[in-house]
Amino acid sequence: MIENPFTYALELFSGANRSLGQFATDPHWGSVVEWARFEAWRRAGDAARIGEAKVNIEPVADGTAGLPYATGFKVRLTHRRTTLGESVFSQTWFDQLARDASATRVAQGELKAGETFYFKLLAYPRPVDAPAKASTIEVVEIWQPIPxxxxxxxxxxxxxxxxxxxxxxxxxxxxxxxxxxxxxxxxxxxxxxxxxxxxxxxxxxxxxxxxxxxxxxxxxxxxxxxxxxxxxxxxxxxxxxxxxxxxxxxxxxxxxxxxxxxxxxxxxxxxxxxxxxxxxxxxxxxxxxxxxxxxxxxxxxxxxxxxxxxxxxxxxxxxxxxxxxxxxxxxxxxxxxxxxxxxxxxxxxxxxxxxxxxxxxxx
Ligand SMILES: [Zn+2]
Structure with a gap:
């Protein structure tokens, strides 16, 4: 079971620190969940419990600005209230999504192709009645222990x-x-x-x-x-x-x-x-x-x-x-x-x- 109660957005800034707006993201979480399971497995063994573990994805709040600003996110695996492992991912994980988002600002002439830009990661609680997205469902797959x-x-x-x-x-x-x-x-x-x-x-x-x-x-x-x-x-x-x-x-x-x-x-x-x-x-x-x-x-x-x-x-x-x-x-x-x-x-x-x-x- 996957719990992913936040949605993530990226705010882009030009080199001159001018905001280029916020972009909603729809990341594919499969690779991060797979990584967290692999890390827990290699550090703790116990393939059976990792296969059954609940997966929780939540933001790491920016220590100074606080949420919605985040410095990354963490994936925690728990089995009947026992934490089997926790992997922390930095904002760098969103670099490619930020590059993809920048393309629209390049097309609009607000950024030049190849120009350096910056981004901040933002995390917002998902509305309770929001329908589950395909990328949330995608990761609910059975974990296969590796021989x-x-x-x-x-x-x-x-x-x-x-x-x-x-x-x-x-x-x-x-x-x-x-x-x-x-x-x-x-x-x-x-x-x-x-x-x-x-x-x-x-x-x-x-x-x-x-x-x-x-x-x-x-x-x-x-x-x-x-x-x-x-x-x-x-x-x-x-x-x-x-x-x-x-x-x-x-x-x-x-x-x-x-x-x-x-x-x-x-x-x-x-x-x-x-x-x-x-x-x-x-x-x-x-x-x-x-x-x-x-x-x-x-x-x-x-x-x-x-x-x-x-x-x-x-x-x-x-x-x-x-x-x-x-x-x-x-x-x-x-x-x-x-x-x-x-x-x-x-x-x-x-x-x-x-x-x-x-x-x-x-x-
Ligand atoms: Zn090659």
């Missing part, structure tokens, strides 16, 4: 190399070195086109600490993707290949996410100098609007991850993206069975020796 494999995580950590400073609050992600190499080879072979694959593996739980980790075991190359120079679409054939591979492998693996490449060195202007190419945005890891839409639609579970391989003039850069409080963020991970840091890792961390010695040829 877990019990195993010691300390031994995994001992043989892993951290990349991009994994945050202690995030679910740790372990990717074997052979997956890093296979995705780099696929990227190299694809040349100027994007290439993709599905990441499979397990959610592992340490029997001692109850800590949960995402452990990738393999990739299933998506042979039937529709790949072009700047986007990638998985087809129905990809999913039947994945199902067949999971059945064949008989290892109880699940889909953990996806990997795809950005052929940055082919996107960058070939007329530019080596120095300018090195500064080119395409040579740096990013998650495009198309990547975001695909991840939100297909890989919406809180533990789903996206590995991006950027093909640059100085080698491959592996970077990881994942869910954090129901938003997609860059995140750290661990490479398993890596005896040496790969070239990609050295390049990403900006190792000056690598930068100096890497043979860069001007086009």
């Amino acid at each position: 877990l494999k019990m195993s010691d995580l300390q031994s995994l950590t001992a043989q892993a190399t951290p990349v991009d400073d994994p945050h202690p609050d995030d679910v740790p992600v372990f990717i074997p070195h052979h997956v890093i190499e296979e995705t780099a080879t696929m990227t190299e072979k694809a040349g100027a086109n994007e290439t993709g694959s599905i990441l499979i593996g397990h959610l592992r739980c340490d029997p001692g600490t109850r800590q949960i980790a995402v452990v990738v075991t393999a990739i299933i190359p998506a042979k039937h993707v529709e790949a072009s120079r700047d986007s990638l679409t998985f087809t129905a054939q990809t999913w039947s290949d994945v199902d067949a591979a999971l059945t064949l492998r008989q290892s109880d693996e699940i889909i953990l996410g996806w990997a795809h490449s950005h052929p940055g060195k082919f996107w960058c202007n070939p007329q530019c100098s080596a120095e300018r190419r090195r500064e080119c945005a395409y040579m740096k890891p990013f998650f495009s609007a198309h990547d975001r839409t695909l991840h939100e639609t297909v890989f919406s579970k809180p533990f789903h991850i996206a590995l991006v391989v950027t093909n640059t003039d100085v080698g491959m850069i592996h970077s990881l993206y994942g869910w954090q409080r129901a938003l997609i963020h860059p995140r750290g991970f661990h490479i398993l069975n890596s005896n040496r840091p790969s070239t990609a890792v050295a390049a990403k961390t900006g190792d000056p020796t690598h930068e100096k010695t890497c043979p860069i040829t001007a086009s």
Whole structure:
């Protein structure tokens, strides 16, 4: 059961602090409820009670101005008066809705496209007789506990190399070195086109600490993707290949996410100098609007991850993206069975020796 007794609005302001009016929002709460359930589950276990828990969504009042001004909202799970977990989401969660709202003011000439604007979050009690909206009903779905494999995580950590400073609050992600190499080879072979694959593996739980980790075991190359120079679409054939591979492998693996490449060195202007190419945005890891839409639609579970391989003039850069409080963020991970840091890792961390010695040829 979901209790969501408030409606939320955004008040937009121009850079000169001029109010551009209030906009009602109709957020999709599914991802925040899913996140709150996942967090409660990974911290407290107890899948059965989380499945039955009452979900309450309410604003966090602005400490100075008070309601209706809010700094965010919280999602609380309770089971027979016992709180199983509470997740707090900041106003940042509304950034995209604010961007969408700003489009009408751009169309009316009150804001310029690309101009910086600000917004305040407002929360109003929902009228008692207001009909439930589709987005309120949407989240009333049965929570499915995720299959877990019990195993010691300390031994995994001992043989892993951290990349991009994994945050202690995030679910740790372990990717074997052979997956890093296979995705780099696929990227190299694809040349100027994007290439993709599905990441499979397990959610592992340490029997001692109850800590949960995402452990990738393999990739299933998506042979039937529709790949072009700047986007990638998985087809129905990809999913039947994945199902067949999971059945064949008989290892109880699940889909953990996806990997795809950005052929940055082919996107960058070939007329530019080596120095300018090195500064080119395409040579740096990013998650495009198309990547975001695909991840939100297909890989919406809180533990789903996206590995991006950027093909640059100085080698491959592996970077990881994942869910954090129901938003997609860059995140750290661990490479398993890596005896040496790969070239990609050295390049990403900006190792000056690598930068100096890497043979860069001007086009
Ligand atoms: Zn992409």
